Amino acid sequence: MSKKVWTSLLVIGLAVLAIGGGTLAWFTAQAFIEPNEFTAGTVKIKTGESWDEEYKVENWNPGDCTDKEITVEVTGSKRAYLRVHISERWVLQDEGSELNGVWYNREVPNVDWKVCREEGGEQVCCDWPNDEWQMLKIGEGDNSKEYFFYNGMLDPDDPEGPKKITVISKVCLNGEETGNNYQGATYTLKMEFEAVQVTHEAVFSEWGVGFVEGSWHEVKSESGVWTCKIDDDTYEWDPAEQKWSK
Numbered sequence: 675m676s677k678k679v680w681t682s683l684l685v686i687g688l689a690v691l692a693i694g695g696g697t698l699a700w701f702t703a704q705a706f707i708e709p710n711e712f713t714a715g716t717v718k719i720k721t722g723e724s725w726d727e728e729y730k731v732e733n734w735n736p737g738d739c740t741d742k743e744i745t746v747e748v749t750g751s752k753r754a755y756l757r758v759h760i761s762e763r764w765v766l767q768d769e770g771s772e773l774n775g776v777w778y779n780r781e782v783p784n785v786d787w788k789v790c791r792e793e794g795g796e797q798v799c800c801d802w803p804n805d806e807w808q809m810l811k812i813g814e815g816d817n818s819k820e821y822f823f824y825n826g827m828l829d830p831d832d833p834e835g836p837k838k839i840t841v842i843s844k845v846c847l848n849g850e851e852t853g854n855n856y857q858g859a860t861y862t863l864k865m866e867f868e869a870v871q872v873t874h875e876a877v878f879s880e881w882g883v884g885f886v887e888g889s890w891h892e893v894k895s896e897s898g899v900w901t902c903k904i905d906d907d908t909y910e911w912d913p914a915e916q917k918w919s920k
Contacts, residue, residue, distance in 0.1 A: 715750065715751045715752040715871070716750035716751050716752060717748075717750045717752050717754050717869055717870065717871050718748070718749045718750035718869075719746055719747065719748055719749065719750075719754065719756070719828070719867060719869045720746070720747050720749045721744065721745065721746055721747075721865075721867060722743075722744070722745040722746075722747065723742075723743065723744055723745075724741075724742075724743040724745075725740065725741055725742045725743065734847055734861070735847065736847050736848070736849035736852040736856075737847065737848075737849035738846065738847050739788070739844045739845070739846040739847075740844065740845050740846070741843070741844055742842065742843070742844060742845045743840060743842070743843050744840070744841045744842050744865065745838055745839065745840050745841065746758075746828070746838070746839055746841060746867055747828075747837060747838035747839075748828035748829070748830050748837055748838075748869065749830070750830065751830060752830070752871050752872070752873070753827050753828065753829045753830070753831075753871070753872040753873070754827060754828050754869040754870060754871060754872060755823070755824070755827055755828075755869065755870050755871075755872060755877050755881075755885075756823070756824040756827075756828055756839075756867065756868070756869050757821045757822065757823045757824065757867070757868050757869075757881065758821065758822050758824075758841070758865050758866065758867045758868070759779070759819060759820070759821050759822075759865070759866045759868075760779050760780045760820075760822065760863075760864070760865055760866075761777045761778070761779065761863075761864040761865075761866075762777070762778055762779075762780065762781075762782050762785065762861070762862065762863045762864070763775060763776055763777045763778060763782070763861070763862055764782065764856070764859050764860070764861055765859060765860045765862070766855060766856065766858075766859040767855075767857065767858045767859060768855050771855060779820040780803070780809070780822070782861070783848075783851055784847065784848045784851035784852045784856070785845065785846070785847060785848065785861060786801060786845075786846040786848055787801070787802040787842045787844070787845055787846070788800065788801065788802060788842065788843055788844035788845075788846060789802045789804055789840060789841070789842050789843050790840075790843040790844065791840075799843065799844065802841075802842050803822055805825070806824060806825055806826070806839075807822045807823065807824060807825065808822065808823050808825055808889055808890050809821070809822050809823075810822075810823055810883065810890050810891075810892070812881070812882060812883070812892070823883065823890045824839070825885075825889070825890070827872050828869070841865070845863070847861075868881075875900065875911065875913070878893050878895070878900050878911070879895075882894075884900065884902055884911065884918070886902045886904065886909055886918045887904065887909075887918070891903075891904055893911075899911070902918065907920055908920070
């Protein structure tokens with residue numbers, strides 16, 4: 675048989691195979707799930723202020739207590755820890771005073787803050803910070819910063835837990851500690867609130883603190899384990915049990 679004939683037969687054979695292969699049928703199936711949506715939770719807070727003045731008080735006298743309510747409310751969907759950085763200062767007529775224009779963190783000696791609660795139908799006030807707050811200095815040297823941490827959490831879903839708290843109720847000018855050098859002086863108060871989610875140890879990495887043995891302490895990550903040193907005791911965080919242990 676000639677070479678041309680063999681070539682023709684080969685071409686025809688390949689064509690038959692291609693046609694046959696194209697008409698083969700296999701059992702197949704498909705299945706799908708409905709689109710799944712995952713909506714992230716939210717950590718949000720809102721501050722509120724209530725007083726009769728337009729953000730300033732004129733003719734403030736030694737011995738005066740001005741009603742000044744500051745509140746914080748969690749408005750997101752997640753439980754949150756809360757802290758506040760406070761700045762306050764006096765600007766005096768006496769420019770040579772060591773207090774003049776210096777920002778302090780709740781250390782001005784002659785201004786007292788009060789927080790008030792209704793108890794038995796009466797208003798009971800105590801000095802701020804009370805036992806609901808704890809001051810902690812974070813960082814070292816010039817990079818350090820003082821915060822007041824709320825000893826608890828704000829919970830948007832717990833009907834018995836706090837969703838909104840009153841931080842302070844009154845600002846008072848202490849008469850005994852306010853001399854003539856404060857005449858015409860101006861006192862300024864600022865508060866910067868921050869919140870972080872309660873879950874997944876976010877407060878450890880975000881703020882570098884943990885709530886250990888009933889109070890806030892600095893924490894560190896060592897070889898992937900969160901630790902906290904209190905006096906001579908070292909505590910480790912157990913993520914499975916969600917608690918600190920020695």
